[in-house]
Amino acid sequence: MSGPGLAAYTDWLRIAVEEAEAGRGSGGIPVGAALFDAGGTVLGRGHNRRVQDGDPSAHGETAAFRAAGRQRTYTGTTMVTTLSPCWYCSGLVRQFGISRVVIGEARTFHGGHDWLARHGVDVVLLDDPGCVAMMTDFIATEPALWHEDIGEE
Amino acid sequence: MSGPGLAAYTDWLRIAVEEAEAGRGSGGIPVGAALFDAGGTVLGRGHNRRVQDGDPSAHGETAAFRAAGRQRTYTGTTMVTTLSPCWYCSGLVRQFGISRVVIGEARTFHGGHDWLARHGVDVVLLDDPGCVAMMTDFIATEPALWHEDIGEE
Numbered sequence: 001m002s003g004p005g006l007a008a009y010t011d012w013l014r015i016a017v018e019e020a021e022a023g024r025g026s027g028g029i030p031v032g033a034a035l036f037d038a039g040g041t042v043l044g045r046g047h048n049r050r051v052q053d054g055d056p057s058a059h060g061e062t063a064a065f066r067a068a069g070r071q072r073t074y075t076g077t078t079m080v081t082t083l084s085p086c087w088y089c090s091g092l093v094r095q096f097g098i099s100r101v102v103i104g105e106a107r108t109f110h111g112g113h114d115w116l117a118r119h120g121v122d123v124v125l126l127d128d129p130g131c132v133a134m135m136t137d138f139i140a141t142e143p144a145l146w147h148e149d150i151g152e153e
Numbered sequence: 154m155s156g157p158g159l160a161a162y163t164d165w166l167r168i169a170v171e172e173a174e175a176g177r178g179s180g181g182i183p184v185g186a187a188l189f190d191a192g193g194t195v196l197g198r199g200h201n202r203r204v205q206d207g208d209p210s211a212h213g214e215t216a217a218f219r220a221a222g223r224q225r226t227y228t229g230t231t232m233v234t235t236l237s238p239c240w241y242c243s244g245l246v247r248q249f250g251i252s253r254v255v256i257g258e259a260r261t262f263h264g265g266h267d268w269l270a271r272h273g274v275d276v277v278l279l280d281d282p283g284c285v286a287m288m289t290d291f292i293a294t295e296p297a298l299w300h301e302d303i304g305e306e
Contacts, residue, residue, distance in 0.1 A: 050223065054222055054223055055219055055222075056218065056219065056221075056222070056223050056224070056249075057210070057215050057218050057219040057245075058219075062210050062215075065209065065210050066208055066209065066210040066211075068209075069207055069208075069209070070203065070207055070209050070301065071209070072301060072306075073304075073306050074304060075306070086244070086248045087244040087245075087247040087248035088241070088244040088245045088247075088248040088249070089244070090244055091239075091240040091241040091242070091243055091244020091245065091247075091265070092210075092240075092241045092244065094240045094241075094244075095239045095240040095241040095303065095304050096209075096241070096304035097304045097305075097306075112244070148223065148225060150248065151226075151227060151248050151249035151250045152250075153225075153226050153228070
């Protein structure tokens with residue numbers, strides 16, 4: 001781990017958790033994310049909107065990326081997400097050269113973060129108990145919705 | 154190659170090319186795509202909308218995927234795209250289990266389609282001269298916009 005450090009990442013995770021909770025509060029899937037610049041300013045934040053917008057392309061990370069608008073470079077940016085990024089969101093990080101991914105937890109779902117680390121992305125896994133509890137509760141309550149969101153039958 | 158076959162894929166590519174041309178015609182990046190079900194029905198179609206919507210998350214393939222709305226399964230579906238899918242769009246295909254990708258060309262940009270083939274996706278590369286010419290012209294005319302769209306500085 002390099003960069004701003006664990007205390008900053010733990011603070012930043014709160015923004016992503018706020019997003020996840022807002023998403024769950026409006027009947028959706030509790031995955032939230034935020035994109036930070038190198039100085040710790042939020043460029044964009046968002047949550048999964050599959051249910052709310054009927055939009056399967058709106059994962060937490062892609063919603064935060066969209067909210068940040070057009071950027072000439074992603075060097076030095078950090079994507080903070082409550083959950084290990086799926087292949088779709090991992091591909092986003094790799095293609096656009098986002099420098100770092102800070103992950104709330106990877107116990108309930110293990111996406112592409114090992115692949116990102118192998119390709120030079122700084123990956124920080126916080127293993128946050130609150131994030132684990134949030135997803136564990138959600139998956140137990142709405143298994144079909146969760147499986148739909150990650151393309152599992 | 155398995156499935157509907159080359160004549161069908163060539164027909165399907167026309168839909169993606171129409172989308173790309175529409176995108177270029179409205180001042181945008183000429184990449185278009187369409188998602189087909191196993192019977193050859195279009196589930197969704199779209200084009201890159203970075204310029205038109207100021208939305209960096211709207212690549213051709215993700216626009217087509219979004220337009221198709223929520224689907225319970227992607228087994229048997231085909232994503233047809235004018236250009237080799239970038240890592241972001243390749244991740245989409247892998248995560249959601251889209252069965253096949255039909256690609257107009259991979260000469261002007263080589264994305265993640267080899268990786269998809271290694272992970273069981275049926276990849277069909279048509280090497281269409283019209284698609285090559287469309288992107289070659291675009292990249293020569295708007296290199297900065299193109300580099301922005303693929304996260305290159």
